[in-house]
Amino acid sequence: MQVVETKQIVKNYKNHRHSMLALNDISLSVEKGEFLIITGPSGSGKTTLLSIIAGLLEQDSGEVLNREANNMGILFPFHPLEKHLTVVENLTLPLIAKGYGRLKQLRRVKQLANIFDLNTNLRYFPTEISEGEARLYQILRAMMPFPKLLILDEPFSGVDHRKAVRVMTYLREEAIVNNLTVIVVAHDVRLHPFAHRVIRLVDGKISSSSGDIQLDQEMPHYFRI
Ligand code: ADP
Ligand code: MG
Numbered sequence: 565m566q567v568v569e570t571k572q573i574v575k576n577y578k579n580h581r582h583s584m585l586a587l588n589d590i591s592l593s594v595e596k597g598e599f600l601i602i603t604g605p606s607g608s609g610k611t612t613l614l615s616i617i618a619g620l621l622e623q624d625s626g627e628v629l630n631r632e633a634n635n636m637g638i639l640f641p642f643h644p645l646e647k648h649l650t651v652v653e654n655l656t657l658p659l660i661a662k663g664y665g666r667l668k669q670l671r672r673v674k675q676l677a678n679i680f681d682l683n684t685n686l687r688y689f690p691t692e693i694s695e696g697e698a699r700l701y702q703i704l705r706a707m708m709p710f711p712k713l714l715i716l717d718e719p720f721s722g723v724d725h726r727k728a729v730r731v732m733t734y735l736r737e738e739a740i741v742n743n744l745t746v747i748v749v750a751h752d753v754r755l756h757p758f759a760h761r762v763i764r765l766v767d768g769k770i771s772s773s774s775g776d777i778q779l780d781q782e783m784p785h786y787f788r789i
Pocket of ligand 2: 610611612717
């Protein structure tokens, strides 16, 4: 089943001075349980595409279907942790919005924090932790409400490679075991083998695509750490 489908998406940013064609005819289907990496130079339209898929931005023309719009976890660089809340308060916010009780909220924080080995500074404020740590907590925040579709826009900037591998390993497992669909912008080619498919955007177009969701449904041995 296709979770996300875009057909001939076009997006132009216009203001009084100039117009910028950010997406030029993007057609893309993402299967349930697929792990998709999007790469490409800065300014190629990655954030614009993910924003449109997430429903945060409207395309000029073309169609977007997102079957998990109500079960999404998202991370965008323009949506940092809330500075006036502690890390744990930031993490529980998405669950409060969903009506989870306090015990369930804290159990979920503990579960994810344990998986990523991030237990030391849950009571800190975002200004008291490093940029890389803040990024990891942004990933956790996106995963808190048990999403079925996870959209992560450059989640690993400032995150060390070992931690990034840990996150990718977990997400790949979730894709296989629980059919989580993952779309992540990641540039480091060492992370690309975790994905079923890697697509590259250049100048608002898909310039290349490699891999296939059908290739495997089991964890290849080199993902085990
Ligand atoms: P990427 O995420 O690949 O770096 P973006 O989707 O952020 O690319 O941007 C694609 C192009 O659209 C860039 O040239 C960028 O300058 C332009 N752009 C993005 N957002 C805006 C905006 N709000 N107003 C005008 N131009 C924009
Ligand atoms: Mg971007």
